Amino acid sequence: MSSAREEILGRVGRILGPGRTPAATAYTAIERPYLRRHHEDGVLDLFAERTADYRATVHRVDPADLPGAVARALTGSRYAVPGGLPAEWLAEVDPARLAHDPGIGELDGLDGVVTGCAVAIAETGTIVLDHGPGQGRRALTLVPDYHLIVVTADQVAPDVPEALERLDPARPLTFISGPSATSDIELNRVEGVHGPRTLEVILTVRSP
């Protein structure tokens, strides 16, 4: 008896037949008449607007005001922070209120988590974590009920195609568009199920 693998591949090969154009050649013939981006201008405004559309709170601040903005956002008592988060972001927060890379058991008892991100997408109001420095392993941003993300202006890609170009698929990635939600009751969107129920975003833009 042949293995499932040989049998499936064998059937596929027989159905599709020999003498096909090599996949790599045929692939280049795929037409992609769609746009690379839907908006040229006002990308940062668009990002702020679209992120807020999904009931995330968005603050726009000058990089110099970031530490103050972070401190103002953290109104609870204790927060998780990942390794590699720039120390100056937390300059105005009492270090005793911060738990560095806590274990899963501890995470559930914290008030929230503060991270950076890898890329953001203006068109869809999405923030992507690649869980590199300053973003923590995936569990860190999942278990707490509140997530504060700092996005810098240069991280905002206008649209999905350019965002994917900037990302490394070898890393685990999490695309976040608003707080956790569900459409499972009567196909209406309701915020707040298993992931963080509050998403707050600070977008740093240098004032002209």
Added chain:
Amino acid sequence: MSEHATRDRGRASMPTYLGMPPFPEAAGKAVADTRLRGNLAHATGTIRDRRLSAVAELDDWDALREAGKQIKDHTLEHLDHYLLLLEEKITAAGGTVHWARDAAEANRIVADLVRATGHTEVVKVKSMATQEIGLNEALAEEGITAYETDLAELIVQLGDDRPSHILVPAIHRNRAEIRDIFRSRMPDAPADLSDSPAELAEAARRHLRAKFLSAKVAVSGVNFAVAETGTLVVLESEGNGRMCLTLPETLISVMGIEKVLPTWQDLEVFLQLLPRSSTAERMNPYTSTWTGVTPGDGPRDFHLVLLDNGRTDTLADQVGRQALRCIRCSACLNVCPVYARAGGHAYGSPYPGPIGAILSPQIRGIGSPVDASLPYASSLCGACFEACPVAIDIPEVLVHLRAEAVEEGPKHPLVGTAMAAAGWTLRSPRRLALAQRLASASRRLVGRRGQIRRLPGPLRAWTDSRDAPAPPPESFRAWWKRTNGGRS
């Protein structure tokens, strides 16, 4: 000769829900259930308009749709190549790839993997593939308990119910019914739980939190698998997917072989098509991607089960193959007037609605009365084709499968004879004219004020709910001849 023509079917199985009658019977009952019809009309009505505006927001929607179709068609044309590439990349990234010809084989693989971990509980994130193979039931037979974590799946599981929609399996339940199910079946549900969706979501959050934090094994489906990088992609809303994909030590994902995509870049098309078609969002709240295992982050052990289960049979059918482009967005269900009235259960399969009507008979074969009835579960109005983000011409496939049902399905001698007689009449203008004269002669007998209240034989189904016009005194053809086209 193609494999299809020789009827050399591969191995496939899918639960036909036990004792399911053919579609017309099941749908006939559902139509009479006014609460069900109300729930469905409300939910699908809500999503229809929102989908239209989510789609209208992108000027290049048709171009995205065309690209999505072409990418999928290309992948299917080179499916063996991309599956091998996917296997190679996942293996290189520390994952293990398994192949399953049918449901039983896939279930066996998953059960063995779970048993090898020494655990008897798994958390699950909604997946059509595991519905299709009946994984939960198979695991239960092995003493393994599967906990559904998607809100709608949880509602279905707690209510001992069956899914009726591919995205929102509990769409047939309204909020009050959901509250009642939670109150009676969820041990830790608050006694004063109301039917506000936010409170219901909160109850589910509390119910599942401990499960997530202690789960050691998770089972997931897959939305897309990128061959060039070995990356798997899951789109979701609630965060239960992230929980399942991240917290346990072992992750087992089950995917149909048609879910593979050639390149990372191809995602730029599908990440635009899927959320807007599915939940009418610009982007769904969470999308997770992972490639094999990542030391120090997420599961240590990752397994992918590649499932055929009738897909190669579908691939062998030149017309039916396009069903394999499906990205399970559920737009076709939400716009379907038949689905909105018959509900998902009438389709007798985990895949309801227009896509189910073309997928189930292809996966299971067209031999059973249920499967032979599914291609007829449509008025061919074309709303599904119009909405489908990968341009599956569902009416075309339905008509194609109807021909298969006539030629290979269960025989209906009466209908066959009637159709043959009608065909014989319609092939000749002389015979048609004769039939018309007979019809006109009978008009006095059958009609009252031009309307017929009751027709005999199989035509009674018409007059059960509507009048039929009485034949006119003279056919057009007879009039034309008599008056020389109205000139005399």
Added chain:
Amino acid sequence: MRIALFVTCLNDTMFPDTGKAVVRLLRRLGHEVEFPAAQTCCGQMHFNTGYRKQVTPMVRSFAETFAPYDAVVTPSASCAAMVRDWHPRIDSGAAPVASNVYELAEFLVDVLGVTDVGAYYPHRVTYHPTCHSLRMLKIGDRPLQLLRAVRGLELVELPDATECCGFGGTFALKNSEVSAAMGADKVACVRATGAEALCAADNSCLMHIGGILTRTGPDVRTVHLAEILASTEEDPHE
């Protein structure tokens, strides 16, 4: 231009007035129309029900019958769609003839270039865009352009207009409960408009909706687009 009328088997047998209206209308616009007596049926019912072996001879005979004409006009969107979309795929030899086939509204607006056909129909009318006219032929608002130019006609918008009426050929028999439920919802929308007449480009759908209308009340009648367009002050629709 040599114009043929493809009246369709349903209109020929059950709704001859629609065919007569097309003839009257085109004559009024200065075009003579011929009725090739060899015509029968486009094969749609057999094709859509899965009896494909019976269809090929019908496709061939259609192509032969209508080959001599420059344009074939038909007062049925779904038959026009069957011919244009499917005949060439069933028999490639049928392609040249198929491409000359026009549904009436298309023929008037696209080929003859008229929207005001000089009609008079002093009634409150709502229009149901049948699925095949909308999604297969994609005739868009051509029928509405024609109706808006009809003197005396008050056009009222039909709620949920693009929703299928539930006819669907043999679907109406095979899944009669679902079909009737869809029809009942359509009828409720029609009644909500307060229209005296429901108009469409397909008598098949009108027969289904009309059958429910007459069963449930005497208030709304159905009328094919051709009959409204053929109606004039001198020669009004009865």
